[in-house]
Amino acid sequence: MxxxxxxxxxxxxxxxxxxxxxxxxxxxxxxxxxxxxxxxxxxxxxxxxxxxxxxxxxxxxxxxxxxxxxxxxxxxxxxxxxxxxxxxxxxxxxxxxxxxxxxxxxxxxxxxxxxxxxxxxxxxxxxxxxxxxxxxxxxxxxxxxxxxxxxxxxxxxxxxxxxxxxxxxxQGDLIEYIAFVSAGILALSALLVLTAVTLGLRPVRQLAVAARGITADRLDVRLPESTLPTELRPLSRGFNQTLARVEAAFQREKQFLADASHELRTPVSVILSAAEVALRRERSVAEYTEALETSRAAAQRMQSMVHALLDLAETEHAASQAPRQAVDLAALAAEVTEFLQPLAQTHGVTVTHRASPQSVIVRGDPQRLRELVSNLTSNAILHNRPGGRATISAEAAGTEALLRVEDDGPGIAPEHLPHVFERFYRVDRARARTRGGSGLGLAIARWIVQVHGGHIDVTSRIGQGTVFTATLPRA
Incomplete structure (x- = not known):
């Protein structure tokens, strides 16, 4: 039934x-x-x-x-x-x-x-x-x-x-009379109730018809709200809100595929061009070596981007199942600072760790939290100036733990700040490609913070530097 x-x-x-x-x-x-x-x-x-x-x-x-x-x-x-x-x-x-x-x-x-x-x-x-x-x-x-x-x-x-x-x-006549009247009332009531319920459910059928008209190509269509009975408006409103989220997610996925295709097209073109140039005529060993080096660099860039894409997908869809344990955020910041010293020296940037007077314990996935600190610190190194400085610190603030990465680089213009956590977004695309960035590091960092129940913010001033602050709940 x-x-x-x-x-x-x-x-x-x-x-x-x-x-x-x-x-x-x-x-x-x-x-x-x-x-x-x-x-x-x-x-x-x-x-x-x-x-x-x-x-x-x-x-x-x-x-x-x-x-x-x-x-x-x-x-x-x-x-x-x-x-x-x-x-x-x-x-x-x-x-x-x-x-x-x-x-x-x-x-x-x-x-x-x-x-x-x-x-x-x-x-x-x-x-x-x-x-x-x-x-x-x-x-x-x-x-x-x-x-x-x-x-x-x-x-x-x-x-x-x-x-x-x-x-x-x-008494028998009375029972027959009561039974006859009751049966008549029930029959009449059934007819009236059936009619009333049919009329009452008409808006539901109208909603169903409207919902069937929503397809992948028409995600901008919304169900009516103002013309519905008061009891059905929350249902329509909730469906429309869900539909808006689906539409936004669908648009993000389309944009993601478009951006990924665009980003992968460049290294693929480099590899094809290097191969075509090398095959046009006989080349010297040095020329073949140069072509292979160019292809290898492009392939490494593709590999790095594919790994970043897979990492982001795993962060979005499987992070809720990640193991959770106590992690000292201050100790983790010190380890990452030491680990990234070679990268910092290569780019002429000084990376230091500001020690915390106490342990800063959070519950989370150690691997993901290490990736969070590494992404933010690498970003501060890659987008800094020669001779610049980057400082990593972790401290307790009441019931929250603050991870802060500061640099004194060129800074980010105000119009770019709302977009820095978007996938493939680059403030300076030309410089980003020469430095090997995938455009996904900050997007991954934001997802890691959100999965751990926190939020991440950025402040910046042109010519003075940028500060990323990740706020996580303390254990």
Whole structure:
């Protein structure tokens, strides 16, 4: 059952059925009680008539003399009966419907009974259910007098019974009526709910139609928001935000492929050109050696760029699974400073490490963090001036660890600062190629910092130098 519309209709009908069932049960209970009270009222009236006949008859007069003929004829059928007896004696008067039989005096009821007591309960008569009422009447004893062995001959035990078949028939009719009305209400409700749910889900279908129109070539299309019901606007807004991120990622990937193709085209062209020139005619050993050296340098540049691309891809897609352990950022900065001394000497740059008075511990992937420090330091060396300086430091600042790489190079113009962490972005492309940069080092550095829950910032002033600051959470 995958249909949301069907689920909503069934859920509503189940709830409504439970409500109708509860209301129907309550209505049946109250109606049954009303029918029973009506029957008890009729039986009570007959008891009152018999009690009055006992109390008002004259000395020596029979009880039936106080009862009308019509009243007695009402008991000639088999639906009801009455019986009057003395607790200690025989039956004094009984209706014709008993056919000379006695219904009997309940000794258990008489024990502890008082004059005027009256009870109602269900019993049986000739195998059928009846409603039976009993009372104790005396023409001489006051109401509330306990029945004893001494005064039993002054009291009369009166009982009236009536078959409940008519009551059961009325209850059956009531059940049928409630069931019929409930079924009608449920059927009408199902139709109304189905219509309402269909209309209510129409905006969802409109969203689905709009979403199907979004393809790889139409990622700029957005779902409507203002025309949707309030409940669906967060869904549309969230989808549009996701779509915007997908579009941005798609554009980045397209730009990435375009940039990578462009960057790889140059070394490939160099290799092809060197090979073509060398093959045009016979060359000397020195000329062949020069062509091979040129090809090797271009191939090394390609290899470096491919490694950087693979490294960036791994950083983006697999960094969340990288092992994490405690790493002393200050010690790591000192190691990288020592490791990059040959590169710094080659470019005439002095690299120093500003020692921290305490350990600066972070949790992360040691290899990635080493790559972060190395990329930032290499960048400070490669883009510095001859005779320039670069300083690496790590320090604790509250709950954060700060890795700072400073140089006194030419600096970066303000218009370039927002883009320095983008892939293949170079402030000076010509100089960057001569220095062998891939244009991916800072992009990799940013991803490493972000994967470790931090952020990286850059400040620079033309002619005074640049400062990169990576902020990471301390362990």
């Amino acid at each position: 995958n249909s949301l519309r069907l689920r909503l209709v069934i859920l509503f009908l189940l709830v409504e059925a439970a409500v109708i069932l509860s209301i129907g049960a309550l209505a049946f209970h109250r109606s049954r009680r009303a029918l029973l009270e009506s029957l008890d009222a009729q039986i009570h009236a007959r008891l009152e008539t018999l009690a009055a006949a006992i109390e008002e008859r004259g000395p020596g007069e029979p009880i039936e003399s106080e009862l009308s003929r019509d009243w007695l004829e009402d008991f000639q059928g088999g639906d009801r009966f009455f019986e009057i007896a003395q607790p200690a004696g025989p039956v004094v008067l009984a209706s014709d419907s008993l056919d000379g039989r006695t219904y009997g005096v309940s000794r258990g009821w008489l024990d502890g009974a008082e004059i005027g007591d009256e009870t109602y309960h269900f019993d049986s008569w000739d195998g059928e259910e009846i409603r039976l009422a009993r009372t104790l009447v005396s023409p001489t004893l006051p109401m509330g007098t306990d029945l004893t062995e001494e005064n039993r001959d002054q009291a009369y035990f009166v009982q009236v019974g009536e078959r409940t078949e008519d009551l059961r028939d009325k």
